[in-house]
Amino acid sequence: MNPELLLSRIRVVLCRPSHPGNIGAAARAMKTMGLSDLYLVEPKRFPDPEADVRATGAVDLLQRAAVVASLDEALAGCLFAVAMSARQRDLGPPVGQPRESVAQLLAEAAEGPVALVFGNETVGLSNEEVCRCQAAVCIPTDPAFSSLNLGSAVQLLCYECRMTAFAGTPPLARQGVTPFTSPTATADEVEGFFTHLEGVMTATGFFNPLQPGRLLPKLRRLFGRARLERDEVNILRGILAATQQTTRHGRKD
Template sequence: MLIPHLRIVLVDTSHPGNIGAAARAMKNMGVTELVLVTPQQFPHPEADARASGADDVLAAARVVATLDAALADCVLAIATTARTRHLSAPVLEPRAVAEHAVATLAEGPVALVFGRERTGLTNAEIDRCNLLAHIPTNPGYSSLNLAAAVQVMCYEARLAWRAQQADAAAGGSARAEPLATAEELEALYAHYASALIRIGFLDPDKPRHLMRRLRCLYHRAALQRNEVALLRGILSAVEERKQPGSKCGPRPPRRGDGNS
């Protein structure tokens, strides 16, 4: 039984054998969608050899130039990390992450994002994700092979998927409103930055951590599409009131406001 819409994203993988081994780990657990962001060597015979029967996963893999391209249509993106990050998204262990990911699959694609073998994901790449997944390895020897990390996450996803299927068969309910995609959230954050600069709240030369804090806030909120539209409508109204000649103060009370 395959897990639909669950996407494994490998960023800047240096060793082609790791790509093949990750594909094998995916297929073991019924995950077939693989996206590679700027792999250093792919296609490659060693990737094919290490796939060991998962050649179809490799053949269907998409290669893209940016992480944004890999995540554009995703409603949830989860970054895997070996360490916690300052001002990052919420950090969960694999089982909790998998349960959340699988519960969201009905809304659209969900991505599990894995970084470079030596250095992992950058802070900017982490910022593109809603959650962080941390595998609690032995502190005395925490290094985990890329394919092994993919195996752990896909295994937990399979357990969660089986539990969800059983719940659905028993009459479980679906989410009422669709979640916003990564592309829609990035547009919201760009709109926020533009509006905050316009009203003088954000100094583009000294942004500090303002936009990262906003990202964390909304990642925790799991925004729906209609909520993103609402927020962008508010931002547009704020921008309009800051146009030359517009009145930026509060509107005068009107009859019926309860201020008489």
């Protein structure tokens, strides 16, 4: 199924968010990943200028957001919902890793609307709310500091949705320029360079062909690893040639 269509079927439900800044951050996070359907269950302050500021270019999501009185209302019509939970709840659905939970969510999204459900910044979701969902997900933070910001949690799960919808390789931003490359140098071009280099090193006395040691193999190893391009060979040889013209060490005097 079309990845953008799948993503458009995912609602993000924020239950009783305290800080309007987090609502704005969630909207921005959703929009960067191609989600657009925001539900707010009893937000403390909304609409609010702070939400608009943090949303930046995603104010349209705030304007279209559904403000409802209960999680049941937010989930109306949904086939499947995943609760964000910092821990396993007694009687709640089993808590999974982000990637497995998101894979399940997207599989269900192929059939119809689904939801990602987030709790209040301080107290999270109630047990009753978690039990309204068919699955739960925990973002694996450092056990020593698991204080994940609400907007960050939304960002991470929306990102995983996008990664999964595009099978791990969403298209990257439109490329402003083509990266500079030149054709790989042919073996004879590379050999021409090595011969040139050896000549210069010999002429300057840096290399003694009678006592070669391991200098040449070391240089071959270095440039071999770099997989020289034709332009680079030309540049290197230009550098060598320039030293020869300056010092005349390349001249047969």
